[in-house]
Amino acid sequence: MNEQDETLQIFFAETEDLLRSAEESLLRLEAAPQPGSDVEELFRAIHTLKSGSAMVGFPLISEYSHVLENLLDRMRSGRLTITKPLITFLLTDLDFLRQMVDRGGRGEPEADPETVRTRKAQLNRFLGMEAIPGEDVVPQAAKQPAPSPAQAAAAPSAPAKLSAALPRVDADGARYYQIDMKFRPEIFQSGQDPLLLILGLSEMMEVVDVLADLSNLPPYERFDPYSLYISWRLVVKGKAGIDEINDVFLFVKDDNAITIEDVTGRFKAGVDLEAGERPLGEVLLERGIITREDLGEALLKQKKLGEILVEGGKVEAGVLRQVVTQQEESRTTYRKTSVRVDVEKINHLVNLAEEIGVSVSRMKDILDRSESRPDPEMEQELEGLLKINREFQERVSQVRMFPLEGTFRRFQRIARDTAFEQGKRIRVELNGVDTELDKEVIEHITDPLKHLVRNSVDHGMESPEERLAAGKNPEGLISFNAFQKGGMILVQIRDDGRGIDMAKVALKAAEMGILKPGETVGPENLLEFLCRPGFSTAGAVTALSGRGVGMDVVRTEVEKLGGTLSVSTVKGEGTTFTLSLPLTFALMDALHVKVRERSYLIPLWGVVGTEAYRPESARFFGADGRVYPFREEYVPLVSLASLFGVPGAGGASEPGRVLVFLDTARQRFGLLADRVLDPHQVVVKSLEINFKSVKGVAGATIMGDGSLSLVLDLFALEEMVFRQGGSNA
Amino acid sequence: MQKHIMVVDDSPTIRSSVAFCLRNAGYEVDEAKDGQDALERLDVLKEAGTPLALILTDINMPRMDGLTFIGKVKATAFRYLPILVLTTEGEQGMIDRGKVAGASGWLIKPFHPEQLLWAIRKLIYTK
Numbered sequence: 001m002n003e004q005d006e007t008l009q010i011f012f013a014e015t016e017d018l019l020r021s022a023e024e025s026l027l028r029l030e031a032a033p034q035p036g037s038d039v040e041e042l043f044r045a046i047h048t049l050k051s052g053s054a055m056v057g058f059p060l061i062s063e064y065s066h067v068l069e070n071l072l073d074r075m076r077s078g079r080l081t082i083t084k085p086l087i088t089f090l091l092t093d094l095d096f097l098r099q100m101v102d103r104g105g106r107g108e109p110e111a112d113p114e115t116v117r118t119r120k121a122q123l124n125r126f127l128g129m130e131a132i133p134g135e136d137v138v139p140q141a142a143k144q145p146a147p148s149p150a151q152a153a154a155a156p157s158a159p160a161k162l163s164a165a166l167p168r169v170d171a172d173g174a175r176y177y178q179i180d181m182k183f184r185p186e187i188f189q190s191g192q193d194p195l196l197l198i199l200g201l202s203e204m205m206e207v208v209d210v211l212a213d214l215s216n217l218p219p220y221e222r223f224d225p226y227s228l229y230i231s232w233r234l235v236v237k238g239k240a241g242i243d244e245i246n247d248v249f250l251f252v253k254d255d256n257a258i259t260i261e262d263v264t265g266r267f268k269a270g271v272d273l274e275a276g277e278r279p280l281g282e283v284l285l286e287r288g289i290i291t292r293e294d295l296g297e298a299l300l301k302q303k304k305l306g307e308i309l310v311e312g313g314k315v316e317a318g319v320l321r322q323v324v325t326q327q328e329e330s331r332t333t334y335r336k337t338s339v340r341v342d343v344e345k346i347n348h349l350v351n352l353a354e355e356i357g358v359s360v361s362r363m364k365d366i367l368d369r370s371e372s373r374p375d376p377e378m379e380q381e382l383e384g385l386l387k388i389n390r391e392f393q394e395r396v397s398q399v400r401m402f403p404l405e406g407t408f409r410r411f412q413r414i415a416r417d418t419a420f421e422q423g424k425r426i427r428v429e430l431n432g433v434d435t436e437l438d439k440e441v442i443e444h445i446t447d448p449l450k451h452l453v454r455n456s457v458d459h460g461m462e463s464p465e466e467r468l469a470a471g472k473n474p475e476g477l478i479s480f481n482a483f484q485k486g487g488m489i490l491v492q493i494r495d496d497g498r499g500i501d502m503a504k505v506a507l508k509a510a511e512m513g514i515l516k517p518g519e520t521v522g523p524e525n526l527l528e529f530l531c532r533p534g535f536s537t538a539g540a541v542t543a544l545s546g547r548g549v550g551m552d553v554v555r556t557e558v559e560k561l562g563g564t565l566s567v568s569t570v571k572g573e574g575t576t577f578t579l580s581l582p583l584t585f586a587l588m589d590a591l592h593v594k595v596r597e598r599s600y601l602i603p604l605w606g607v608v609g610t611e612a613y614r615p616e617s618a619r620f621f622g623a624d625g626r627v628y629p630f631r632e633e634y635v636p637l638v639s640l641a642s643l644f645g646v647p648g649a650g651g652a653s654e655p656g657r658v659l660v661f662l663d664t665a666r667q668r669f670g671l672l673a674d675r676v677l678d679p680h681q682v683v684v685k686s687l688e689i690n691f692k693s694v695k696g697v698a699g700a701t702i703m704g705d706g707s708l709s710l711v712l713d714l715f716a717l718e719e720m721v722f723r724q725g726g727s728n729a
Numbered sequence: 730m731q732k733h734i735m736v737v738d739d740s741p742t743i744r745s746s747v748a749f750c751l752r753n754a755g756y757e758v759d760e761a762k763d764g765q766d767a768l769e770r771l772d773v774l775k776e777a778g779t780p781l782a783l784i785l786t787d788i789n790m791p792r793m794d795g796l797t798f799i800g801k802v803k804a805t806a807f808r809y810l811p812i813l814v815l816t817t818e819g820e821q822g823m824i825d826r827g828k829v830a831g832a833s834g835w836l837i838k839p840f841h842p843e844q845l846l847w848a849i850r851k852l853i854y855t856k
Contacts, residue, residue, distance in 0.1 A: 007749055011742040044739075044789055051817050052742035054839030062839065189803075191811030191833035196851060226809070251834035251851055 008105075011056045015101050018045040019094050026087055026094070033082040035075065043072045049097065060110040061100050067120055068093060086126055093119070174237050175264040176208070177245060182231040182257040192252055194228065200248050205238035235263070343439065346399050353393040360386050400440065404482045404491070405433035407442055411453045411493075415478050418457040425464050426457060426476045435482035437489050441581055444561055445491065448554035452493045452577045453478070455551075460497035460575050470572065472496070488563070488580045488605065496574040500567075505529050527567050531555045562698055564715045566666070580715075590711060593660060593673035595640045596647075599709035601701065602671070606662045606714040610676050613657040628670050630661050638721050639672040643696060644710075664718045671717070696720055732782035732853065733774070735759040737767040737798065738815060739790040743838065747785060747815075750842040756782075764793025768801055775806065782853045784812045785836070788823050799830040811852035 025042040032038075050065035068090075074080035096119060100110040179201070183194050201207070211233040218229065236245075242260055249258045281295045306324065309315040364382055367374045412428045419426040437445075456478055464474035481492040502521045509515035509529045521529060529535060531551045555565045563581040590601035591610075609630070618637060621627045627634035637659070640646070660671045698713035734756045736747045741762075748758040759774070759781075761767035767786065774781055784802065788795035799812055811833040816823045824835045836848050849855070 007742065007745040010745045014741045044791070047789060047817065048740045048743075051815075051838035052740050055743060055746045188809055190828070190831055191809060191852065193811075193852070196854065199854075200851060248851070251848075255828065 008056055011052055012101065012105055014052060015049060015098075018049050019098050019101075021045050022094055023091065026090055029082060030084065030087050033084075033087070035078050035082070039072065039076045039082075043069065043076050046072055053101075058100070058104045058110055060116060061097060061104065064097065064100070064111075064116060064119070067123060068097075071123055071126065080126070089122065089126065093123075174206075174239055175262060176235060176237050177205070177242065178261045178263045179234045179236065179245065180231070180257070180259045180261075181234070181249075183228050183252065184256055185227040185229065187228050187252070187256065188226050190255075194230075194232070194252075197248055197252065198232070198234065201234065201236060201245070204240050204244065204248075205236035208235040208237050210234050341399075343400070346396070349396050350393075350400065353389070353396045357389050357393055360389055397438070398436075400438050401436035402439050402442055403434050403436050404442065405430075407446055407449070408433050408480045408482070410446075411449060411480055414450060414453050415457050418454050419461065419476075422458070423463060424457065424461050424476065425474055426461060426478050429477060429479040431479060432482035435484065435489060437482075437581065441561055444557055445579060445581065448557045449491065449493065449579070451551075451554055453480075456493055456495040456497065456575065456577075460495040460499075462498050466498075470498075485580075488582060491579040491581065492576055494574060494576040499571040499573055500526065500530075500569040500575055501571065502526065508535065523568065526569070527551075527555070527565065530567065531565075562713070589679055591660065591679050592677040592709070593640070593658070593671075594675040594677065595644075595673050598644075598646055599707060600640060600673070601709050601711045602660060602662070603698075603712065603714055604679055606664055607660060608663045608668070609661040611659050611661075613659045613672060628659065630668065630670060633668075635661065635668045635670050636721055637670045637672065638717075641672070641674075643717070643720065662714060662717070664714050667718050667722060669718065669721050731755060731757040733757045733759060733779055734782055734849070735761060735767060735770065735774075735784045737761045737764065737784065737786035737790070737795070739763050739787060743787065743815070747845065750845055753842070754846055763790040764795060764798030764801070766792075767798055768793070771802070771805065771807060781807065781810060783849060784810060785815060786812060787815045788827065796826055796830045799827065799832055803831045813848055813852065 022042050022045040025038045025045070028038045029042070046065050046069050050062050050069055053059075053065065054062035071080065075082055075086075080086075096111075096115075104110045181194065181197070187194065198207075198210075213231045213233070214229070216229045216231070217223070223229075242262055245260050246253065249256075249260075252258065281290075281299065284290045285292060285295055306315070306320045310317050310320055360382070364386065367379065367382065408430045412430065415426060415428050461476045461478070462470070462472075467474045467476065477496045479492075479494045481490075481494065483490055505526065506515060506521040509521060509532075512532070512535065514529065514532055515521070519525075531554075533550060533552045535551065558565045558579050558581070561581055563579055566578045566580070567575065568578075569575040589604035591604055591607050593600050593602060618626045618628050619634065621634075621636075626637045628637040658673050658676045660673060660676065662669055662671060696713055696716045698711045698716075700708055700710055734751055736744050736751070736758060737760075738744050738747070739762055744760045744762070748760060751758045759770055761770045764786070767784070771781070784807075786795045786798055790798075793801075795814060799814070802808065802810065802812065808831075812831065814824070814827040814832045814835045815838055816827070816835055817838045827835060833852050834848055836845060
């Protein structure tokens with residue numbers, strides 16, 4: 001016996017009880033024919049039978065009980081006199097009901113319609129002239145096997161209207177509705193939850209936009225967690241009709257302010273919720289309803305709030321003026337704290353500051369060279385001017401400095417999106433987001449960095465399965481780090497992925513014919529291969545990282561800025577790309593050195609010390625390399641004269657020369673020069689255009705005395721020194 | 730965890746068919762035959778710490794009717810519980826009286842299983 005049969009059995013047993021109890025009540029009524037508990041009990045029995053029979057699928061029994069119930073209701077309220085013939089008739093009615101139940105239980109039709117009609121006519125006679133209204137109202141569910149879910153619940157308010165108004169889906173597409181919901185604050189007390197309604201709505205319609213009005217939220221101390229303070233405006237889109245939407249709010253619409261408006265016409269082109277937030281005039285203007293002139297005219301006529309209040313006697317004019325003044329003050333204060341300036345204007349200032357710097361340097365040079373002894377006061381003033389100008393330049397440069405945070409956040413997003421597309425799981429860590437870089441530098445490195453980020457996720461990061469198999473956290477870690485080291489800003493992109501496979505790189509390099517016979521790929525020359533145009537370690541070019549910018553472009557961009565790119569990788573542990581960038585690339589402090597009559601400028605950030613050269617301290621190393629003791633270690637030594645082939649320069653043993661020790665954050669070495677002069681602030685311009693081809697030179701600048709000086713590129717120098725084993729002394 | 734729903738109706742037929750439908754939909758069902766019985770069962774549930782998600786109650790019942798029962802529930806810890814009243818056609822006034830007493834919604838007997846679940850979905854979170 002299944003559960004439905006079980007319900008049927010319960011129904012039969014219950015009906016038996018109900019009919020017996022009804023019979024007993026009728027018999028007691030026969031003895032004492034007046035309204036009271038007996039009629040109540042009789043009524044309830046028939047009422048229960050009515051719903052029960054409908055639930056288990058005996059519509060005729062339900063229908064007949066319904067008519068009977070109406071009659072009993074009149075008896076109950078005293079509108080129908082209880083008489084013996086009535087009781088006799090009701091007793092036969094109970095027999096009729098029992099008969100119908102029995103027939104239904106045997107699987108036969110409960111009764112033939114003719115018999116039902118005859119009995120109903122008899123019942124009507126007891127009601128005199130009145131017709132029994134119940135005849136028309138038949139249980140909906142009993143008549144229609146599958147009505148809309150809303151019907152049963154909505155039936156009492158408007159049964160006929162509802163079935164007629166069942167939503168007709170518009171064939172030509174979706175409609176937009178704007179629904180405003182303002183609930184009673186105490187709605188939760190009735191066990192209702194507005195969120196469920198919104199959820200219900202979202203099941204049948206697409207929610208285009210939601211606005212929550214939080215303006216009624218009280219301060220925390222007065223907040224009652226059992227009250228609702230929020231009201232909503234939703235715009236939904238879909239094929240449901242307005243009645244279907246109404247059904248969602250069936251239980252709440254009577255006691256709460258719910259308005260549903262079909263706004264399809266207004267929003268056909270798209271939903272414009274902001275219209276509600278903007279001034280009316282603007283909206284009307286935009287929709288072409290009024291002209292700009294109309295609006296201007298209307299605005300002129302419009303009175304100010306303050307004037308209206310003063311006229312109405314609500315505020316004294318003096319008080320109003322005071323408040324308005326305060327408002328003005330607060331606005332000006334705000335304006336003072338922040339200004340937006342075109343970056344071009346700032347650049348112009350930076351250039352001017354630089355030129356002033358050059359002029360002042362030249363004046364100092366002229367004074368130094370003059371025959372007569374310079375006026376001490378003049379000298380002092382010039383010193384002061386130099387100092388002020390230095391600070392001025394720094395400050396102006398700082399205006400262009402921006403924290404890297406915004407750039408890093410964009411990368412975080414790129415990393416996540418890339419990982420998501422490839423089914424990889426990553427966590428992104430940002431360090432040093434406050435680190436500032438020149439705006440122009442940031443703009444130039446954004447694209448190269450983007451490429452590196454994608455590379456890390458695309459090539460570096462393993463799939464979660466691979467990571468698990470390797471005993472790693474299935475969630476990979478990508479970190480963006482930025483920090484200052486010396487005069488450089490280091491920006492790193494680090495992943496804890498699989499690392500770069502040197503063997504694979506070697507294989508690819510050999511394939512491309514760029515690996516010389518006998519050459520191997522190692523940490524020191526890895527980047528050279530990676531930065532070859534068209535080189536990619538991945539077998540297939542993916543849509544993301546393998547397109548457009550290559551590593552070669554990345555390196556070129558970084559070097560253009562006077563920075564360097566480096567890579568370190570450990571197989572199975574991850575890869576780190578590091579960009580070393582100058583704080584700002586327009587201005588540089590440099591040490592002025594001379595070899596014979598030639599001037600060279602060494603970026604001051606790399607200079608760690610200078611000392612008089614003692615030829616006897618140099619040690620020969622290998623065939624013709626030399627090293628020199630510096631701070632308890634021997635560093636390679638190279639002569640500027642030989643690096644740049646200065647004619648007539650003295651040999652290594654010539655006395656009175658000076659050593660400049662350099663530290664590029666990767667290597668230390670010493671440069672041999674003839675003389676060291678005062679540090680200079682120099683402007684390096686158009687470096688990549690004219691001097692790109694001269695190795696070791698970043699650019700040129702005009703010195704205070706009008707002569708030309710070469711600005712050295714420390715990283716290039718470092719490369720020259722270490723690749724050639726310092727053999728150029 | 731399955732959600733508990735209490736069905737209060739003096740008709741075993743209604744209780745059985747409602748319970749059948751609810752259990753089919755994955756709910757745990759508690760049955761009570763009138764308001765008095767239901768209040769006692771609420772005490773048991775409270776003692777056992779069983780959370781109740783919803784009450785479905787008939788109005789016309791012996792001993793304690795539905796409206797009185799709702800009023801009493803509103804005076805207990807279960808006062809924020811959604812309550813769905815089961816009424817019969819032609820009892821429009823009942824719906825209003827039920828709302829005044831604190832009912833959250835209503836359902837007209839007879840109803841189809843989907844109508845019952847549709848009404849419940851308006852009042853409790855379903856999976």
